[in-house]
Amino acid sequence: MTSTKEQAAISRLMGFLQEWDNASKAARSHMLDNFIKANQGKTGPELELEFSQGASLFLARLTSWLRLTYMYGIYLDQQLKSIGIFLSAASRYLTEFLEIGGVLTLLEILGLNQLKEEDKRESIKLLQLIANAGRKYKELICESYGVRSIAEFLANSKSEETQEQVQILLDSLGHGNPRYQNQVYKGLIALLPCTSPKAQQLSLQTLRTVQAIVGSAHPSIVDAVLGVLSSMHLEVQYEAIQLIKDLMAYDVRPALLKGLVELLKPPGKETAKVKGKALEDPVTLHLPEPLSVYIQQAAAAKTIGILAQDSTKLAEEMIQLRVVHGLMCAMGNQDHTTCQRQASISLEYFVQTFPIVEEHVRKATGETLFQLFMRDAKTLYMKMDAVQVDILASNKVNIPGSLASPEGMLPMEEEGSTE
Template sequence: MSFSQDQAAITKLMAFLQEWDQSGKSVRSRILNDFIKYNMGKTSPELELEFAQGGSLFLTRLTAWMRLTYMIGTCLGLQLQAIGVFLSAASNHRYLIEFLEVGGVLTLLEILGQAQSKEEDKTEAIKLLQSIASAGRKYKEIICESYGVRAVAECLAKSKSEHTQEQACALLESLAHGNPKYQIQVYKGLIALLPCNSPKAQQLSLQTIRVLQAIVKTAHSSIVEPLLNVLRSFHLEVQYEAIEMIQELMNYEVRPALLKGLVPLLKPSKEGLQRSKILNVPDMQKMSLSLPVFVQQAAAAKTIGILAKQSPELSKELLHLRVVHHLVYAMGNQENSESQRQASLTLEHFVRMFPVVEVHVQKAMGDNLFHLFLENSELLYMKMDSVQAAILSANNINIPGVPEIKE
């Protein structure tokens, strides 16, 4: 480029910056829209050519305006998109360093935590954090050192937008990959999300935990209780992910704790079932109070059936936890036909696999009911009367060689 061309480019840049400095919200919005429209996807050298080697001068102004106004949301979405032009550009190392030096990461994380931030603005902030994380391990560590894992996890749990939640979960997964110093923190952060009230957050967290499980190579004991509680979810997609996670964890050290936790769910505690009676609430409310317990009961029966069919070893482990006694009890629960159906299907596996179980189950059911059970275990609950159901619930099956466990 000739000297005269250089001078013309510099003059153009100075005029552009002067217009920016002297303008208000409406003109700056127009400038940002034009900038995004014509520069998105450009490389760092191309941006520098556009700005006469002064791209940093505009980036500095952008970040300064964002930091001054992000709490009131002035053009925040446009600001974030414009900064994204710089941070997503190929060979963007200089822009990245400049953004970090002015506290850009902390500002983005604060945007995620603001109640007044729009969902689309949170999504743009997460995209910028993803651009930073994709630059390498050092940048992932900077985000984590800024309490980024907690901020992103809270955004995932509280967001009302599924798109924002998906972006947040993808960022958490990215922060764990190639970042050994903080991968356990991300893993535990996702576990901490399991009790949250958002089914989508639960689903995404479980999916990501399964991905990270192979990276961390160990299962933390804190996962057992919240994972079993997720089985209470009314959302089938959440239950599916929980059951898949439980299957995955059968290869890890939490296997005994999970099995010991699963079997008692077939026989909900009297305290849980009596809660509605103690509160003396109407019948419809009683149903809503006990329903999560019954949903969990049915899910536990289904999960145990899946696990038992995986290997004879798992079947034997479950047998020694008195799973047959608990399954027979669940079959007598006429308040929840799905619990009866799932328990009956699972019990059939143990009856056909272990002759000693067949003998004791036939004795507990009686010949007529046992014949119906073998004929069609899935539909047995439809052919069972209240007396037969009560007998099953009251039975205490003790199989020789299986230690008796006090309830």
């Protein structure tokens, strides 16, 4: 037999559920407000005490109402926050939510254009709770094509706060999820050409973490990360350079180094048009098409300088890829002074570190221009005349052989030899 106190509690629960069943949408909204205020942060036992061991009965009603109305956005924010209280409280409620297709509902919310950004952010937070519950829950999200839905939402979101929440979710899916970690990894790579600078920045940050977990680099990352160097946003370029530095430890290193050196060479008109259109940064879409190529060229010169200073071995590899020729070509690019400046700074390191490079550069530029360069590489672009610019842009420097050390000497090419 139940005690009088227990009977009273059950009566209160039944009265509450009956009130919910008979309430209008506006009345239910008011009930949810009260529920959220009174129960935020409660544990499973505390919720059961609040609902006289019948909390699951209210959760079932909540999830049913959500599934019937989420496409219209009716009180969606309150519904999701209320469900979040249950999912945060106990795994039992999480299981009940998943059994009614909760993951698919949350993922579908992300793709509905008519819904508010705030509602979608709450959906992301619930997916975070699910993913953090363990490996099998991460697998469930991934099996439901969750990585694609989440990545597309990150690319299209207009709120930085929301995008940061999505990054947390993708990072969680990339950890402790060996069956689907490659799917997360490839999804992040696919995000790099998107139109949102913030999404690019966050994707690059997360890629660095997931790259270490995956342990091998997919070939598609080469073009993707080199393409991001064309962004006008310095925070995006910074993250791209950090990722490139990490990738030097993987099999894609030769392809990345070759790609960086190739970016130094001035493109033909047709190439410039293609690359200008390929840049999807909203700001740059309003700029002349070739400018994106020059931004990428400047970023490549900067990256080369950073890599060379980090590792003599990398510097030697790039010399064999004709980086000196490329940097001098970039220094002769009168259409973009930032490109000239970055190329000069990077070339200065190679000249100061490798005597053979100094010889070739001195020989190619002539003593007057070489002394201008050595006096102040950073401002050389402001002091050159048209003839000197043309000397740099049309240089034929090619340093064959191999370097034994920074002090070592490469065999000099015969005078007058070309590419």
